[in-house]
Amino acid sequence: MTNQIVDRMEYYWTFAVAPNPNPTFHFGWPQEVDNIHNKVLPLMVLNPPEITVSTMDWNKNHILNNSNWTLITYEGLPRDYNVTDDLKILELWDSMENDLFNWFYNWWYYYENQLGIEFVLTSPIKITRMKEASNDRMLALKVTFGFDFYRYCATTTDYPNVG
Numbered sequence: 159m160t161n162q163i164v165d166r167m168e169y170y171w172t173f174a175v176a177p178n179p180n181p182t183f184h185f186g187w188p189q190e191v192d193n194i195h196n197k198v199l200p201l202m203v204l205n206p207p208e209i210t211v212s213t214m215d216w217n218k219n220h221i222l223n224n225s226n227w228t229l230i231t232y233e234g235l236p237r238d239y240n241v242t243d244d245l246k247i248l249e250l251w252d253s254m255e256n257d258l259f260n261w262f263y264n265w266w267y268y269y270e271n272q273l274g275i276e277f278v279l280t281s282p283i284k285i286t287r288m289k290e291a292s293n294d295r296m297l298a299l300k301v302t303f304g305f306d307f308y309r310y311c312a313t314t315t316d317y318p319n320v321g
Contacts, residue, residue: 159309160207160209160223160225163307164185164204166265166268166269167183167204167261167265168183168185168204170261170264170265170268171183171202171261174260174261174264180198181198181199181200181201181202182194182197182198182199182200182201182202183201183202183204184197184201184202184203184204185203185204185206186203186204186205186206187203187205188203188205188230190203191203191230191232199232199233199234199296200231200232200233200254200257201231201232201233202229202230202231202232202261203229203230203231203232204227204229205227205228205229205230207225207226207227208225208226209223209224209225209226210223210224210225211223211224212224220308220309221308221309222306222307222308223306223307223308223309224280224304224306225304225305225306225307226280226281226302226303226304227301227302227303227304227305228300228301228302229300229301230288230298230299230300230301231254231257231258231298231299231301232296232297232298233250233253233254233296233297233298234295234296234297235250235295235296235297236250247289247297250297251287251297251299254297254299255285255299258285258299258301262283275307279303279304279305280304280305280306281302281303281304282303283301283302283303284301284302284303285299285300285301286299286300286301287299288300
């Protein structure tokens with residue numbers, strides 16, 4: 159179920175992103191970041207996914223879901239940051255990407271190796287670096303990726319009684 163996938167994404171973001179203690183996770187939209195006043199950085203905002211259901215699966219006992227996900231991770235600039243220090247920005251983005259890859263690996267590993275569920279990646283992981291996102295003291299990474307997963311449906315021998 160999609161909510162279980164999101165719960166697992168949140169779990170691995172809030173408990174497995176090192177070296178940052180207690181990062182913040184929000185399921186919603188990037189516009190809502192300014193309204194999260196007690197946020198702790200790094201912050202991951204996971205947008206509701208776009209899901210396409212294969213109509214070929216309606217007569218089976220499972221439904222193939224092709225899902226496309228967008229998330230944005232935010233991190234604050236250090237207090238001593240100088241506007242002209244572009245190399246420092248690159249180091250921060252690299253660090254944010256390392257945290258993101260660590261999160262992705264841990265989340266993916268849970269399904270692939272602990273549960274034995276194979277997720278089929280349907281699009282590459284695309285990362286866009288953004289400066290001055292939400293406010294002028296934050297950096298952000300916008301990440302998009304897609305994967306297929308199956309949802310269990312009713313068995314085909316248990317048709318509803320319509321008569």
